[in-house]
Amino acid sequence: MPELPEVEVTRMGIAPALVGRTVSAVSLRAPALRYPLPAALARHLKGKTLAGIARRGKYLLLDFGTGTVLLHLGMSGTLRLLPPRTPAGKHDHVDLVFDDLMLRLNDPRRFGALLWIEGDPNAHALIKDLGMEPLARSFTAKALHRRLTGRSAAIKLAIMDAHVVVGVGNIYASEALFRAGIAPRTPAGKVSLARLERLVTAIKETLRSAIRAGGSTLRDFFGCDGDPGHFQLEHRVYGREGEACRRCGTKIRQIRQGQRSTYYCPKCQR
DNA sequence: CTGGTCACCTGGAAGC
DNA sequence: TGCTTCCAGGTGACCA
Secondary structure (H helix, E strand, C coil), X not given: CCCHHHHHHHHHXXXXXXXXXXXXXXXXXXXXXXXXXXXXXXXXHCCCECCEEEEECCEEEEECCCCEEEEECCCCCEEEEECCCCCCXXXXXXXXXXXXXXXXXXXXXXXXXXXXXXXXXXXXXXXXXXXXXXXXXXXXXXXXXXXHCCCCCEHHHHHCCCCCECCCCHHHHHHHHHHHCCCCCCEHHHCCHXXXXXXXXXXXXXXXXXXXXXXXXXXXXXXXXXXXXXXXXXCCCCCCCCXXXXXXXXXXXXXXXXXXXXXXXXXXXX
16 A cells, blocks of 8 residues: 555565576566556566666656566555465465566555556656656756646645655655645645645654655565555544544544645644 | 546355 | 444546
8 A cells, every 4th residue: 555655665575685686587467457457568578678767757667678667566466476386375366487486466456557568668658648756856946836837636636646746655745744834735835835745854853754665565575474564653633533642632623625634733724 | 638437257254 | 233324545537
């Protein structure tokens, strides 16, 4: 159930074990994920060496030189490193075998994706229109301000829009707005530059600390009992409806925005 | 372009 | 116990 930190921790967990290694076998199991699985994947990958794993937003890009495996974990996807020939359980959709080590994709809800891309992956339809990387230097209040000027949508929905900034999911959107002291329903275009400074800082800090917290779970990528998607920091507002605000004691409220739950402190966030 | 809604899927928890 | 309902960390497609 990954937001950007979970995806980045997954990348950090699997890359050292797999980069530089060669694919010996591929297993695909029905049914399809968000898109049909590429039937020719084994033909494309067998004998190919993994040159690197990059992340763009919540997508993982496995670079095999002649092409790229594009991976998205959706709402419920996880990747694990297992001994080859580990029996496949329910929702184990794809195995990439690297001789004595296997990368397995499990995704119960099947909102995830695995695609084979030839050519520049950044030109792919799913990638090319993505917004700013929140951890990049170029993600600044000024840049965000430029992007949000004139927009009437709620600030919470705006920072969750992957065409504006990638990787801020439903949990971290609420958490970042709390840290920045901004009410989630404020029209995005009406948030001042000064307050966007606080928001950009809050987004970077929230994501960075979650990645740091996830670092302690990296060993969980090995072995069948691993559960690497489920680390998380103590939330300040998310999931705490009716509980006391950690800063001022006011009861945390829950509302619906775009059919998703938003949590906020009515006193700390204006 | 923008904003709003729906759809895609399974499973766990809560309610009766 | 068993059935029903609601909810879940994402995002592309579609509409006005």
